[in-house]
Amino acid sequence: MRVMNAGLSAWMWAEKFTRLPAVDTGEHPEFIELAIAERVAVTDDGSVVALTFVAPDGGLLPAWFAGAHVDVRLPSGAVRQYSLCGDPRDRSRYRIAVRLLPDGRGGSAEVHASLLPGMRVWIGLPRNAFPLAVGGFNQPLSEVRLIAGGIGITPILPMARRLEAAAVPWSLIYCGRTRESMAFLGELEQYGDRVRRHIDEVDGPAAVTDLLNGLPKTAAAVYACGPAPMLDVIRQALAQYPDVEFHAERFTPAPVVDGAEFELRFAKTGETVTVAADETALDAILAVRPDTTYSCRQGFCRSCVVRVLDGEPEHRSQALSQRDIDAGHFLPCVSRAQETLVIDL
Ligand code: FES
Structure with a gap:
């Protein structure tokens, strides 16, 4: 994978x-x-x-x-x-x-x-953290598998339309709890059996074998949007598919990985907060400043940005340009540090 x-x-x-x-x-x-x-x-x-x-x-x-x-x-x-x-x-x-x-x-x-x-x-203005690589494939793909869980159908629906227009082989597994709660079923009917519905109430909870059933092991790509547990099981299963690309968009923030404890010092008040190894810097700030602005918690909306006045940030977001970074911008919902950061708060 x-x-x-x-x-x-x-x-x-x-x-x-x-x-x-x-x-x-x-x-x-x-x-x-x-x-x-x-x-x-x-x-x-x-x-x-x-x-x-x-x-x-x-x-x-x-x-x-x-x-x-x-x-x-x-x-x-x-x-x-x-x-x-x-x-x-x-x-x-x-x-x-x-x-x-x-x-x-x-x-x-x-x-x-x-x-x-x-x-x-x-x-x-539109931003894209989950781009479909049609036109950018290095080799003809044997199949693009789209997987949507619940409201995860929203980014997947335009992907189906685009793949169809580009004549790229594709299929969609669309999972929902009940038929009544699944959006856009009527719009998807035009694609016939390229779309498979998995309704928990009828079929039981979807197993990863349902989601990857029939996926070629070479020259394929999977695009998935849905709850974190669904994406995690897909990711684990695709470890057995070395020649399959995996693209995913989560509903919820990813857990902190490889984090170390560090400190944030607020320049305006002198206050210091400790960011635990498994905690985001945003959560540490929110604990003492509950009115702090934030939104996505995934490092793409930039609403949580703060300015670093001193220290070496470890940027874990792609939403900042080099000019932003040079200006000291820092996204505490995902980015971290190894040592103390002095921030403009
Ligand atoms: S909350 Fe969206 S980038 Fe931090």
Whole structure:
């Protein structure tokens, strides 16, 4: 198995696109103000709503590619990331889909309760931490296996569309708890038996053999989005497939790996906090500054950025440019250090 790193080429391209009015949101990427053109339930149980955004003047939106996501600034000021799940060839609209998570951090509840057709919403320019490498394959692929768990279907849906258009052999295993909770089943019908549904209520919990069944052992690629345990079992199983690429996007932050304890000193107050070896620097900051801004906790939204004034950071995010790093920017949700960092707090 070859585990592929996230790429940011689509974001770098989008960053240069300034045709629409943009607002300087400080440490956030540029945002554009769009209007909600449509809101529709896309599951039979109503647990997922799809929102379509358009430019108020009807103009074209910045381009994006399968696997991209956008930041959505909610009325409360919270920023959440959602995958784009429409058609990248349609530059007139963006579509996201949001599952209501009663036990979540409140973003999905706010989307369901307050984002209505006609409202204006600030949306970040598309970024891609989960790019589909169509056109970049070194050799013809025998198959691309797409695997979606629950709302993980959102980045996978444009990938299916793109692979179909590029005539790349592909298949999709789409897992859900119940049929009623699975989004976009109607849209997927056009692909016939390339799409296999695995419904826990009917088929029992999906085993990794269900997910990888029939996958060629050479010249294949797997793109998966879903809960961390599902991705972990796929990753472990693919260790037996040395010639299969594995690309994944997680719902939840990855655990800290190879971390060492270090300290953060707050320059403005002189306060010092210890970051445990298995803890993120963001969690250590939140313990004493609970109002600290953050969002993705995975090192791509940049909302948690702080400036390092002294010390040697160990950057574990690809979201910062060399210019950001030279300016001292540091993403405490993923990045660390071996010794004390003095930060601008
Ligand atoms: S919270 Fe998103 S980069 Fe840190």
